[in-house]
Amino acid sequence: MIQTRAIVTNIRDLGADYFLLEVESPEIAGASKPGHFVNVLIQDSARVVLRRPIAVFDVKSNRVQLLVKSIGEGTRWISLREPGDVVNLLGPLGKGLFDKTDAKRVIMVAGGVGLAPLYYYLTYYKELNIKTVLFYGARNAKSILFQNELLELTDECVFVTEDGSLGEKGLVTDELRRYYLEHGTAEGDVVFACGPKFMLKQVVDFADAEHIECFVSLESFMGCGAGVCLSCVIPARHYSQDGDKYFKLCTDGPVINSNIIDKRYFEESYAGH
Amino acid sequence: MLATDNPRLRVSRGKLQLKNPVLSASGTFGYGTELQDIAHPEHYGGIALKGITLKPRSGNPPPRLVEAVGGVINSVGLQNDGVQDFVEKKVIPLQSYNTTIIANINGVQLEDYWMMAEKLEGSPIDYIEINVSCPNLKEGGVEFGKSPKSIAAIVSGVRKRTTIPLMLKLTPQVTDIKEIIKAAEDNGLDIVTLINTYPAIVIDINTKKPVLGNIRGGFSGPAVKPMAINLVWEARKATKLPIVGMGGVCSWQDAVEFMLAGADAVAVGTWHFINPGIALEIAEGLMAYMDKNGFESVSEITGYTWRQYNE
Numbered sequence: 346m347i348q349t350r351a352i353v354t355n356i357r358d359l360g361a362d363y364f365l366l367e368v369e370s371p372e373i374a375g376a377s378k379p380g381h382f383v384n385v386l387i388q389d390s391a392r393v394v395l396r397r398p399i400a401v402f403d404v405k406s407n408r409v410q411l412l413v414k415s416i417g418e419g420t421r422w423i424s425l426r427e428p429g430d431v432v433n434l435l436g437p438l439g440k441g442l443f444d445k446t447d448a449k450r451v452i453m454v455a456g457g458v459g460l461a462p463l464y465y466y467l468t469y470y471k472e473l474n475i476k477t478v479l480f481y482g483a484r485n486a487k488s489i490l491f492q493n494e495l496l497e498l499t500d501e502c503v504f505v506t507e508d509g510s511l512g513e514k515g516l517v518t519d520e521l522r523r524y525y526l527e528h529g530t531a532e533g534d535v536v537f538a539c540g541p542k543f544m545l546k547q548v549v550d551f552a553d554a555e556h557i558e559c560f561v562s563l564e565s566f567m568g569c570g571a572g573v574c575l576s577c578v579i580p581a582r583h584y585s586q587d588g589d590k591y592f593k594l595c596t597d598g599p600v601i602n603s604n605i606i607d608k609r610y611f612e613e614s615y616a617g618h
Numbered sequence: 619m620l621a622t623d624n625p626r627l628r629v630s631r632g633k634l635q636l637k638n639p640v641l642s643a644s645g646t647f648g649y650g651t652e653l654q655d656i657a658h659p660e661h662y663g664g665i666a667l668k669g670i671t672l673k674p675r676s677g678n679p680p681p682r683l684v685e686a687v688g689g690v691i692n693s694v695g696l697q698n699d700g701v702q703d704f705v706e707k708k709v710i711p712l713q714s715y716n717t718t719i720i721a722n723i724n725g726v727q728l729e730d731y732w733m734m735a736e737k738l739e740g741s742p743i744d745y746i747e748i749n750v751s752c753p754n755l756k757e758g759g760v761e762f763g764k765s766p767k768s769i770a771a772i773v774s775g776v777r778k779r780t781t782i783p784l785m786l787k788l789t790p791q792v793t794d795i796k797e798i799i800k801a802a803e804d805n806g807l808d809i810v811t812l813i814n815t816y817p818a819i820v821i822d823i824n825t826k827k828p829v830l831g832n833i834r835g836g837f838s839g840p841a842v843k844p845m846a847i848n849l850v851w852e853a854r855k856a857t858k859l860p861i862v863g864m865g866g867v868c869s870w871q872d873a874v875e876f877m878l879a880g881a882d883a884v885a886v887g888t889w890h891f892i893n894p895g896i897a898l899e900i901a902e903g904l905m906a907y908m909d910k911n912g913f914e915s916v917s918e919i920t921g922y923t924w925r926q927y928n929e
Contacts (some may be wrong), residue, residue: 348656348895358717386892394839395891435656435894566683568690575694576683582765590676591697598687607929 346438347372347572353430354408354570361488362415363458364424371407373436379465380562380600383411383436384570387419392524397423398567398599401437409434412490414458438570446473449533451478452557453499454521456540460490462562462600463539476500476560478524482517482540485509503613522605530555537562537600546611548611551605557602565594570599572596580607621901622661623716626908627916628633629663631882633783633808634860636663636718639874639904639916640897642721643864644669644747644886645694646789649708650715653894661897662915663883664718666710669749671723672730673836674700678754679831689839689866690888691818694833695754696724701737709741713857720785725759728768739780746782748772749816749851751789753836760814762790766801777806782898785862788812790842796856803857805888809883811862813846817868839888840866854880854924868892878923 352369358364373383384396393562397419402412406460415424427430453463460481470477477498482505483489489504489511504512509596513520518539538548539562552559568574578591579598582605592601609615621627627638642650644666650659653669659665677697704721712719721743725731731748737745750763750772762768769786776784777909786802787796790813799810806881815836820829828834846865853861862880867873868889886896893899904916913919 346653346655348893391687392685392889394690395683455798496702514905566685567682568683568888568895569648569653571653571892571894572681573652574692574891575668575677575697576648576692576698578677578680579683580680591680 346436349373349385349527349556350431351434352407353432355428356426359477359490361610362610363488363490364413364415365402366411366413366423366426366432367405367408368573369408370431370434373434374404374407374409376394377401377404377409377437378441379469380442381437382462382599383434384438385411385423386433386565386609387422389536390418390422390493393419393422394434395566398438398564398570399423400562401531402464402467404465406569412458412461412464423479427555435570440594440597441600447533448475448535449530450535451475451477452521452534452536453477454517454536454538454540455481455545456517456544457480457483457488459540459562461539464491464536466537467495471498478506478616479503480517480520480524482544483506504507518544521548522551525555531558535560542611542613549608549611560600561603561606562600563594563598567595570595580610581605582607620898621731621905624901624905626914627901627904628882629693629917631860631917634862634882637716638663638901639861639883640822640900641720641883641885642666642890642897643885644720644749646887646890650712650719652819653771656889657894659712659717661716662757662902664720664744665712666720666722666885667748668698669696669722669724669752670698670701670704670734670812671696672701672725672728673734674698674703682796682828682835684829684835686818686820686837688839688841691830691835691837692815693754693830693835695832696752701734705737705741709743713742720745720747722747722749722787724749724752724755724759725762725772726755726772728775730758731772734778735776738782739897743782745785745809746776746899747785747787747811748776749787749814751787752861753815753817753834754832762870763798764791764793768800769798770805773802773807774805783808785809785811785813789814790816790845790865795849795852798854799853803859806858809860809862810857811864812849812853813842813865823927838865840868842843843872847875850879850881853925854921855928857906870900870907873900874903874907874919877919879922882917882920914918
């Protein structure tokens with residue numbers, strides 16, 4: 346983990362409020378693995394105090410790519426960077442996950458900007474020649490990003506839009522279920538999912554019912570991003586009297602096995618109280 | 619030599635003996651070693667470790683952190699493995715570092731503080747910081763911090779059980795800081811540390827529910843700095859004991875300001891999340907400021923402004 350001032354080498358407006366920021370950082374690029382994130386310092390704002398945790402989207406030699414959807418003041422600031430600007434980054438952070446090389450078939454479920462942490466895994470499994478199937482859902486055709494790249498990276502790729510303007514019409518989780526009805530489960534299946542909570546809940550319920558190993562990539566407000574402040578915790582599903590009641594999303598995740606998470610966390614209304 | 623080790627930054631007043639005046643505030647620097655790639659423990663004059671309690675605590679339900687203008691509100695709720703684990707495991711790796719170690723102790727009842735002091739006596743820590751100002755404990759915590767009677771009982775009880783120098787971390791919610799400090803000083807306090815966070819609530823107008831799982835949390839960050847400096851100023855009137863000032867320290871300029879108001883040292887809290895490498899930057903900034911302003915030693919900054927209005 347380092348703190349660095351990285352130069353912006355490129356920023357692409359992908360439409361539908363999505364931006365791909367590329368920064369030069371040999372140290373972070375060299376140390377990043379799928380499942381890692383960086384904490385981006387947002388400057389010039391009294392309202393945005395905390396750094397913004399952003400998944401590593403991809404690494405191209407010395408450059409780190411971050412996919413951002415401009416939805417608030419912090420992400421808007423990121424989207425307004427220009428080549429030559431300096432961005433203060435802390436990273437790579439997170440546990441990273443590279444122990445699933447025994448997977449025989451990797452099923453990815455992405456909802457909207459949830460594609461961000463999964464793309465890097467797809468490149469990783471592509472290199473390992475492990476079969477990947479991607480279900481990628483968004484509101485409409487404009488919000489489905491990197492279509493050509495994803496078709497190239499995956500063995501099967503199903504685009505799903507709510508309005509039917511691209512691929513299947515409906516919800517990505519319906520397509521996931523349909524796929525399994527048609528193909529059945531196979532030994533060595535691993536599911537990765539990232540997206541809104543209602544999507545994650547459906548994926549986790551499905552994986553539980555089918556006994557498929559499932560990893561979800563979660564988000565939270567984070568303080569330090571490095572395991573010291575204990576702010577970004579999520580509740581554990583099972584814990585003994587002495588066991589930890591919570592996981593630290595920053596250092597135990599943010600990609601985490603869904604079978605250790607208290608399922609109430611996936612309820613839209615979950616707020617602890 | 620790093621600025622953090624420059625003898626001109628040495629702090630020496632009463633029991634407060636530090637190689638430089640920059641501390642980490644409890645709860646923002648873990649157990650000292652987690653961030654060492656970017657924030658080395660030896661950059662600090664002292665490290666206040668994550669707050670501990672007599673028994674392990676799992677902490678408050680999430681969400682535990684939310685932003686507000688100029689700061690953040692946390693309701694971590696003292697998640698920790700208890701004093702026994704602290705003594706047996708957490709302190710050990712820190713002994714080899716050239717810095718001072720501060721144990722931050724919290725209680726839900728008076729006796730908790732006393733029993734923790736007993737456990738800590740003989741362990742390789744340099745200071746005990748008695749925390750009577752945590753807003754995230756449902757019982758005890760900050761309620762003790764508002765009562766001179768409770769403070770007298772806690773400090774005297776801890777004093778009887780340990781020879782380790784004692785700090786007392788005060789809440790900003792005091793009605794009369796003089797009374798509070800006097801109650802502690804009369805019972806053996808060595809060092810005053812202030813301030814802890816301000817109780818605060820944020821409501822999500824869409825769900826119409828409080829954002830934090832615990833409903834209420836403690837507000838910290840740059841927005842509290844002027845209020846913290848006001849309390850350092852008032853505390854300086856109340857005592858000649860060393861004072862560690864904190865609350866919104868985000869830069870070396872903030873550190874200077876606290877010291878001009880009367881602080882012997884400062885602690886960085888929330889800003890560790892934004893700039894983990896801040897301790898070294900503050901030490902370098904202090905050195906440059908001293909050169910520019912003709913201060914030979916950092917202790918000459920302490921109370922410089924305050925004295926002109928109070929002596």
